[in-house]
Amino acid sequence: MVLLQDRVEAAPxxxxxxxxxxxxxxxxxxxxxxxxxxxxxxxxxxxxxxxxLVVWYSLHEWNVLAGTFGFVGAGNYQALADDPRLWPALRATGLFSVGLVVLNLSLALFLAVLLNQKLRGTVFFRTLFFSPVVVTLVAWTIVWSFLLQDNGGVNGLLDSIGINGPNWLRGDTTAMISVIVVQLFKGVGLNMVLFLAALQGVPAELYEAARIDGASAWARFRRVTVPLISPTILLTSILTIVGSLQVFAQIAVLTQGGPGTSTTVLVYYLYQQAFQFHHFGYGATISLLLFVIVLALTVLQWRMRKRWVFHES
Structure with missing residues (x-):
């Protein structure tokens, strides 16, 4: 027993x-x-x-049909700077973007304020204005291409009231207006819903206090509504500007960049160079220019938000 106890005590x-x-x-x-x-x-x-890969391709001249792929360095960028068709494309892009953004945001905010009232039929009209958003873009554009033809539905309606309508898609000015209007009706419902959600989050007590202080309806809108929904205005403006700079299907279906180059926006010009003329290297260079423009405008809006967006400092 003693030995067993000693072994137990000596165990590590x-x-x-x-x-x-x-x-x-x-x-x-x-x-x-x-x-x-x-x-x-x-x-x-x-x-x-x-x-x-786009940066890499922009440094090469790649022609799929000819089977050539050669390094040209900054050659594509020099060609872009000397391209006489670039500035008309930038001008058309600017006209389309400015027209669409101004009309879209203004109309969406107007519809949201109107449909935020407690009136009969608001649910129906909310659905009506939002329904184009869920329609396929190509199908929507094809329908409008028939309506805007010389003998289409729009001119038929104008003719019924004694107005001789133009050929909307074949005039330099009317073609751009037509493309803007088609895209306006397609996307205004999304911004309207976003504005509606923001308006419903504004406390009613603020409107009541402003009314007691004698503020008019316009003053209440300008001093109460706009500051409180300014974050949503920032969001919708960024989304709308970026979307307007990337427009392609509407141009391809409605005008094919014409008449002339009046509706040849930057994305459609990129498509022409890369997929019609098979200059993929040059097309990649144009896409990088578009990327820089979108990035610069987005960063500019984000930095300027501190000047007008509520609660930003």
Whole structure:
């Protein structure tokens, strides 16, 4: 018994277990990375890699039909600076963007204020104005291409009241106006819904206090409504500007960039160079110019928000 007791007392102390690598913190980090992994993979695969490839292609002259792919360095950028058709394309892009953004935001805000009232039929009209948003863009544009023809539905309606309408898609001025109006009716419902959501978040007590102080309806709109929905105005303006700079299907279906180059916006000019003339390197250079324009306008709006967006400092 004594020897057994001595052996038990002389036994070495147990070795402490090594801590597990998968601690609670590491498991939480892994779960977080797994949740964001699909988005990260999408950004890398569909944004970063294509952007790098576009930069690489812009340094080459690539003609698929001829089977040539040669390094030209800054040759495409020099050709872009000397291109006489670039400035008309930028001008058409600017006209379309300014016209669409001003009309879209103004009409969407007007409709939102109107349909925010407690009146009969507002639900029907909300659905009516939003329904074009869910219609396929190409189908919507094809229908309008028939309506805007010389003998189409629009001129037929004007003829019924004694007005001889023009050939909307064949005039330098009317073609651009037609494209803007078609896109305006297609997308105004989305901004209207966003403005409606913002208007319904404005406290009614502020309107009541302004009314008691003697503020008119316009003063209440300018001093109460606009500041409180200014974050939504910023969001809709960024989305509308970026969307207007990327317009393509409407131009391709309605005017094919004509008459002349009056509606040849930058994206359609890119399409012509890359997929009609097969100058993919030059097309990649134009796409980088478009990327820089979109990025610059978005950053400018974001930095200027501190001057007019409520609660920003």
């Amino acid at each position: 102390p147990p070795v402490p277990a090594r801590p597990s690598y998968w601690t609670l913190r590491r498991r939480d980090e892994l779960a977080g990375w797994l949740f964001v992994a699909p988005q990260l993979i999408g950004i890398v695969a569909f944004v970063l890699i294509p952007l790098v």
